[in-house]
Amino acid sequence: xxxxxxxxxxxxxxxxxxxxxxxxxxxxxxxxxxxxxxxxxxxxxxxxxxxxxxxxxxxxxxxxxxxxxxxxxxxxxxxxxxxxxxxxxxxxxxxxxxxxxxxxxxxxxxxxxxxxxxxxxxxxxxxxxxxxxxxxxxxxxxxxxxxxxxxxxxxxxxxxxxxxxxxxxxxxxxxxxxxxxxxxxxxxxxxxxxxxxxxxxxxxxxxxxxxxxxxxxxxxxxxxxxxxxxxxxxxxxxxxxxxxxxxxxxxxxxxxxxxxxxxxxxxxxxxxxxxxxxxxxxxxxxxxxxxxxxxxxxxxxxxxxxxxxxxxxxxxxxxxxxxxxxxxxxxxxxxxxxxxxxxxxxxxxxxxxxxxxxxxxxxxxxxxxxxxxxxxxxxxxxxxxxxxxxxxxxxxxxxxxxxxxxxxxxxxxxxxxx
Numbered sequence: 001x002x003x004x005x006x007x008x009x010x011x012x013x014x015x016x017x018x019x020x021x022x023x024x025x026x027x028x029x030x031x032x033x034x035x036x037x038x039x040x041x042x043x044x045x046x047x048x049x050x051x052x053x054x055x056x057x058x059x060x061x062x063x064x065x066x067x068x069x070x071x072x073x074x075x076x077x078x079x080x081x082x083x084x085x086x087x088x089x090x091x092x093x094x095x096x097x098x099x100x101x102x103x104x105x106x107x108x109x110x111x112x113x114x115x116x117x118x119x120x121x122x123x124x125x126x127x128x129x130x131x132x133x134x135x136x137x138x139x140x141x142x143x144x145x146x147x148x149x150x151x152x153x154x155x156x157x158x159x160x161x162x163x164x165x166x167x168x169x170x171x172x173x174x175x176x177x178x179x180x181x182x183x184x185x186x187x188x189x190x191x192x193x194x195x196x197x198x199x200x201x202x203x204x205x206x207x208x209x210x211x212x213x214x215x216x217x218x219x220x221x222x223x224x225x226x227x228x229x230x231x232x233x234x235x236x237x238x239x240x241x242x243x244x245x246x247x248x249x250x251x252x253x254x255x256x257x258x259x260x261x262x263x264x265x266x267x268x269x270x271x272x273x274x275x276x277x278x279x280x281x282x283x284x285x286x287x288x289x290x291x292x293x294x295x296x297x298x299x300x301x302x303x304x305x306x307x308x309x310x311x312x313x314x315x316x317x318x319x320x321x322x323x324x325x326x327x328x329x330x331x332x333x334x335x336x337x338x339x340x341x342x343x344x345x346x347x348x349x350x351x352x353x354x355x356x357x358x359x360x361x362x363x364x365x366x367x368x369x370x371x372x373x374x375x376x377x378x379x380x381x382x383x384x385x386x387x388x389x390x391x392x393x394x395x396x397x398x399x400x401x402x403x404x405x406x407x408x409x410x411x412x413x414x415x416x417x418x
Contacts, residue, residue: 041392044379064232073218114175230295247314345393
């Protein structure tokens with residue numbers, strides 16, 4: 001996990017460095033022409049906006065809904081006619097409870113018809129066997145010149161008998177299936193659960209009851225009682241960033257101050273067939289395929305079935321930390337003076353070096369603890385070899401006012417709303 005995080009982080013750092021190089025050498029040329037000090041400008045981020053961004057500086061937020069650990073979809077047999085439904089949406093059922101029944105009167109009639117056909121077919125077979133026996137007797141008494149003709153008649157009679165025997169076996173299978181359907185006229189629940197939905201198109205009932213759209217064409221859906229799990233949704237751009245066993249942070253959509261943890265237990269590789277947008281969430285990749293994944297919650301939770309949540313990769317931010325922590329790629333080490341500094345800005349919005357004191361290093365999150373020299377209200381820039389003191393510092397506020405494009409308030413957070 002650590003190697004994977006570090007590798008992705010290095011790639012993003014390289015990309016960010018290249019973007020800054022382009023920004024300062026091309027995009028800001030017109031602005032730098034009017035600068036009174038060093039040429040060029042540098043984009044600044046507020047410390048409070050980049051705190052706890054970890055090694056990547058980017059968090060992919062995925063949405064999900066609280067689901068049961070298991071659900072059972074029951075489809076109607078297309079060859080049968082629904083007769084009666086014994087449960088209603090919202091009912092609790094136990095394993096073995098009757099759910100609905102089929103109308104089997106027509107099947108009973110077909111069984112009677114099949115019995116008559118079998119009787120007739122068996123009588124015909126008996127007659128055909130008698131005829132074959134007579135041919136065999138006649139052939140044994142026939143002259144040598146007549147035996148070939150008798151042999152041809154015998155072969156034809158044998159083929160007819162084999163065909164009749166096959167037809168009888170097919171009819172017997174049909175009758176057995178009809179009898180099985182009659183015996184299974186009542187469908188029983190094979191799990192303990194709650195009736196989630198009954199398809200009104202199939203049942204003729206106007207009832208509808210859903211904890212969340214399943215996209216299923218089942219006549220009836222039973223939600224298993226017991227522990228719940230989170231059913232998440234991601235798109236084809238981020239499904240490959242997930243893996244079974246990955247630790248996740250879970251926050252209720254209605255109260256993101258509450259935090260739960262869980263682990264990815266299953267990832268579906270086939271695109272989801274439902275068009276559910278998770279209660280209003282949408283993203284710019286709405287045309288891309290969506291995939292479901294499941295997260296098992298680690299601890300007992302007070303989440304409710306059907307509640308919507310937001311999930312992120314657990315990179316350690318749920319651990320209690322004291323002080324101010326920032327990603328280590330913002331911190332520059334001066335080996336000559338054995339000091340540390342960041343690129344910040346002065347009161348005139350000019351780039352300057354700000355010396356800081358560092359404490360612990362979180363190797364998992366790749367973060368430095370800042371002991372002195374920096375506050376959450378300060379602004380700092382991503383360092384590279386082109387940064388110089390005296391350059392113009394572009395603050396998020398100025399960008400929001402139209403001097404540049406962007407959303408500093410959401411820097412480092414990628415919302416993936418399915």
